[in-house]
Amino acid sequence: MEEIKPPTFLNAATKKKYIQVAQMLMEDGNWKDGDDIALSALFANYQRWIQAERAIKKNKSLTFTTDSNYSQQIPEISIANNAMKSMLSFIKEFGLSPKERKKLKDTLMGDGSSGGDDELNNMIVK
Numbered sequence: 696m697e698e699i700k701p702p703t704f705l706n707a708a709t710k711k712k713y714i715q716v717a718q719m720l721m722e723d724g725n726w727k728d729g730d731d732i733a734l735s736a737l738f739a740n741y742q743r744w745i746q747a748e749r750a751i752k753k754n755k756s757l758t759f760t761t762d763s764n765y766s767q768q769i770p771e772i773s774i775a776n777n778a779m780k781s782m783l784s785f786i787k788e789f790g791l792s793p794k795e796r797k798k799l800k801d802t803l804m805g806d807g808s809s810g811g812d813d814e815l816n817n818m819i820v821k
Contacts, residue, residue: 699713699714699717699718699721700731701713701714701717701735701738702735702738702739704739705735705738705739705742706742709738709741709742709745710738712738712741713734713735713738716734716737716738716789716791717730717731717734720734720789725789725790730789733785733788733789734785734789736781736785737782737785737786737789740778740779740781740782740785741778741782743774743778744775744778744779744782747771747772747774747775747778748771748775750771751769751771751772751775754769754771756769757769757772
């Protein structure tokens with residue numbers, strides 16, 4: 696198995712998740728050349744989403760009032776939404792959602808059974 700090197704710009708917790716997912720993909724035989732780039736993008740968006748959600752929670756308000764007395768959404772909401780959309784797109788591409796894993800397993804095994812991965816399921820906001 697090749698050495699897994701997550702991007703240096705990821706924080707420690709996100710690097711750990713990157714390694715876990717990369718190892719899972721390699722063990723399942725689903726790792727292809729170039730997947731490191733797409734997986735880096737997935738986890739960059741994952742990290743951005745987590746950071747934005749923390750900022751939203753810390754802010755305690757979803758809006759602010761501008762100088763012209765206009766109520767506007769805090770920027771972190773757009774950041775979180777965009778990161779989540781991108782992240783979920785990559786999750787689907789890698790077959791990491793429960794639905795996609797079942798579809799992939801059904802296609803490969805032809806038996807209709809599916810496995811569960813609580814950690815990956817928890818990455819997906821329900």
